Amino acid sequence: MTVGVLALQGDFREHANVLRSLGAETILVRRPEELARVSGLVIPGGESSVMDKLSRGYGLAEPLKDAVRAGMPVFGTCAGLIMLADTIIDGIAGQQSIGGLDISVRRNAFGSQVDSFETDLDVPAVADTPVHAVFIRAPIVERVGEAATALASVADGRCVAVEQGNLLGTSFHPEITGEYRFHEYFLGKVEAADYRP
Ligand SMILES: NC(=O)CC[C@H](N)C(=O)O
Secondary structure, eight states: OEEEEEOSSSSHHHHHHHHHHTTOEEEEEOSHHHHTTOSEEEEOSSOHHHHHHHHHHTTOHHHHHHHHHTTOOEEEETHHHHHHEEEEESOOTTOOOOOOEEEEEETTTTTTTTSEEEEEEOOTTTOSSOEEEEEESOOEEEEEOTTOEEEEEOTTSOEEEEEETTEEEESSOGGGTTOOHHHHHHHHHHHHOSOOO
């Protein structure tokens, strides 16, 4: 079983390191041929509008949509969560997503004064003890549709982690804090999934 990390832009190396430290065979994905080899995919943090343009430029956007429709497990963090959202609020003109998660996500939702912050979150579905979460120009999940489930929220109740079937997304960056339980949880989805490339 091989897992991919979308490596067009952003902090894909950090994700690949966490996945490899958990024993998962991991490749970087930049082309449709690489996507066609993986049983699951992580979409990293970075800049969603750039990732969107590059994925279309590299001919990956349609294969990614097809793979999500076919049930491929995908875990998106921050910009990756934006890529998985059915609806983007405050995207740049013409910005598109792969979609799959029945949610609306607002980019850069925490405002310019508090671009980055850290906090501990309860995520009972994923971890027994609180998760230390780093938010960097992070999006917020403003609408959680019927098909999606909220997994975690910040103190004021706004949703920052969701799942829907084989899709998982966080506003924050578990890959940069030594946190591995989200990746472990995701690898569990990959193992359990019917999807094979
Ligand atoms: N850390 C991140 O991934 C930031 C996301 C970025 N603000 C975007 O809109 O894509």
